[in-house]
């Protein structure tokens with residue numbers, strides 16, 4: 001008999017078949033308490049769990065005594081209680097490499113659209129406002145040769161630095177726990193403390209994961225330190241930003257604009273004041289959302305689960321120590 005796994009996200013047909021070749025798969029729509037209750041036996045017997053975006057906490061794990069590995073279709077795993085997984089010796093696998101280039105592309109899209117007001121002016125064209133030659137009220141600000149400040153220099157940060165340096169001639173500053181020789185040598189990047197980055201960067205780009213240390217890292221004091229011409233970009237996690245402080249800084253002209261792919265609450269509520277500000281580009285968490293990348297992430301996550309349940313955790317494992 002094949003081992004049982006729970007799948008809580010739709011997969012492309014070929015990947016679903018790949019999973020089914022190894023496991024007996026129970027597909028569920030989510031990990032809500034009533035879903036768990038309705039499928040109690042399947043959850044009780046499952047050795048694997050595959051999906052994304054749902055909360056995986058101690059209460060859920062208590063219903064899954066046979067669980068040995070979880071596999072998330074994402075690089076971020078802030079929705080997992082890693083201590084609870086460690087206590088129960090359950091492996092956590094993720095997809096750190098599959099989305100790097102695509103998220104870096106999204107960051108450039110946010111930078112370009114915020115600085116050049118792409119969304120705003122395109123909407124004005126559609127509204128019939130382009131009736132004569134355009135004047136300064138349609139102008140944006142330059143991107144090329146401006147200073148980019150990258151907060152969180154992991155794989156995505158490196159891919160962004162590469163685009164900024166080679167594509168746009170931008171000096172690169174970064175703040176990270178450690179210096180990255182690769183960034184310094186290849187992109188002439190400069191490691192600096194957060195205050196220096198906030199004061200000097202024209203684009204402050206957050207690619208931080210959500211942890212106890214990063215929650216609300218960007219608040220009133222941080223926005224006050226930025227240039228009034230600075231553009232704030234976030235494609236990491238929304239809760240890294242105190243959104244009320246960001247709104248206040250944008251309204252007060254403390255910073256010039258913001259390009260955001262992630263928010264404190266997702267989906268972004270229609271009542272959010274961010275949606276009323278013309279100098280905000282708000283995207284629906286599309287960082288990795290291309291057909292190619294989402295396929296590669298799902299394929300990696302399927303392979304990760306197969307590998308983990310076969311004891312192969314050389315790559316993509318968050319907590320190899322529990323094996």
Ligand code: 8YV
Nearest residue numbers: 052053073074075076099288
């Ligand atoms: C996904 C992400 O959109 O990988 C991540 O951490 O934020 C995104 O790529 C999301 O997790 C849904 O799979």
